[in-house]
Amino acid sequence: MKTKKQNADFLYVGRKLLDWYQIHGRDLPFRKTSDPYKIWICEIIFQQTRIEQGLNHYRNFIERFPDVQTLASSQTDDVLLYWKGLGYYSRALNLHKAALQIINDFDGVFPTEHDDILKLKGVGKYTAAAVSSICFGKHIAAVDGNFYRVLSRVFADDFDISNSKAFHYFSELALKMMPENEAGHFNEAMMDLGSEICKPRNPLCESCPLNKECLAFNLGKIPNFPVKTKKVKATDLELHYSFVEFEGQFLIRQRKDDFIWKKLYEFPIEFPVEWEQFITKQKTIAHKLTHKNLTIQISHIRLESQDVFTEFASENGFTIINEEESHLKSFPKPLENYLTNLFKNTSNV
Incomplete structure (x- = not known):
């Protein structure tokens, strides 16, 4: 038929x-x-x-x-x-x-x-x-x-x-x-x-x-109906972020436009190995895009030195912002959700 x-x-x-x-x-x-x-x-x-x-x-x-x-x-x-x-x-x-x-x-x-x-x-x-x-x-x-x-x-x-x-x-x-x-x-x-x-x-x-x-x-x-035979297989992708903060401020940087989440803001991807002692918690998030299954790990790093914080930001092209300023920036959905939950929990403390 x-x-x-x-x-x-x-x-x-x-x-x-x-x-x-x-x-x-x-x-x-x-x-x-x-x-x-x-x-x-x-x-x-x-x-x-x-x-x-x-x-x-x-x-x-x-x-x-x-x-x-x-x-x-x-x-x-x-x-x-x-x-x-x-x-x-x-x-x-x-x-x-x-x-x-x-x-x-x-x-x-x-x-x-x-x-x-x-x-x-x-x-x-x-x-x-x-x-x-x-x-x-x-x-x-x-x-x-x-x-x-x-x-x-x-x-x-x-x-x-x-x-x-x-x-x-x-x-x-x-x-x-x-x-x-x-x-x-x-x-x-x-x-x-x-x-x-x-x-x-x-x-x-x-x-x-x-x-x-x-x-x-x-x-x-x-x-x-309708008949659809071709299916695009989703690929797996792992991402590792670091939420780096100092006294209510944190670091972000705008993504380029050659991959997913073009021009949106993200957290640092890498950090100095000696910062591992400042990791207070880690969170793993599963997130699906149209053709990608993402596993995102976020390490929360709370620094104790403002000089270290600002120097890292300056040398690596990061912007320092606070919660209020973050509402004027656009983040990928999983990072947006992370910030929302973080601020909500902070306000309840």
Whole structure:
């Protein structure tokens, strides 16, 4: 069985989806605007963040950086600070770089053509399609995980979504369903259906507006779709940090942009062997990234000499900060959690 989509009337299914969306579409702040800058920001934020988790971050980010000029002229640290809590910080760095692209290559005006949007740093096929359709009415499908899941189930289509041709394949299928001049609403409807009804696990099939047309549902094969065979094996990585402090101050340094956690702040990695006597405790943290399983060991070192503390910082390019100042810096999630727990325990003493 390659596909049974010949049993469905594509446009009929698309119109049913739009009728459902007109009544049940989510009331979201970025749906009250056609400003491509704001749509771009929201699409990047919600790529890897659930709506309910990211809404306040979206509002705060737009309030601080209301337009591309403000974003482009801001410091990287400030952009990262307002991204704090969203994770995948490379998204924020790419937003900043793309804003500079818009200033330099498009005279500060957000590009209107799909191919130009696709040239922006950090913008992939999905985001370019979403902005193009929602803001500029381009007849293009914004295919993402929701599209793969919904279309695979509705048409009981076993095309492997890990296949490099999956985006093109499901784009063509979606376009057959998409009524003319409704691309933006159609794409948003598909996003809502995939997020709210056709979920990866425990989908609400009885409430789905397409359950009568859904072949997987009617065949009792919802768990079989979508089909995905290729899995990327996660690699193991060990990291060793030292939290070096002296009388409430501690050392940090900004990471480079050639590995994980680009431009975020971290603790020292190495310390003089004679400091081992000043280790007060050690903590091991397990943390998962998309393709990496991290084991992070943090040694808490409490120095007794200010001269030793400041000399080490000066010679090795570390910044000395305190708790209050640390709130203005962005750290990888496991280090952020370490600081949060440390300060909480300190305040309770």
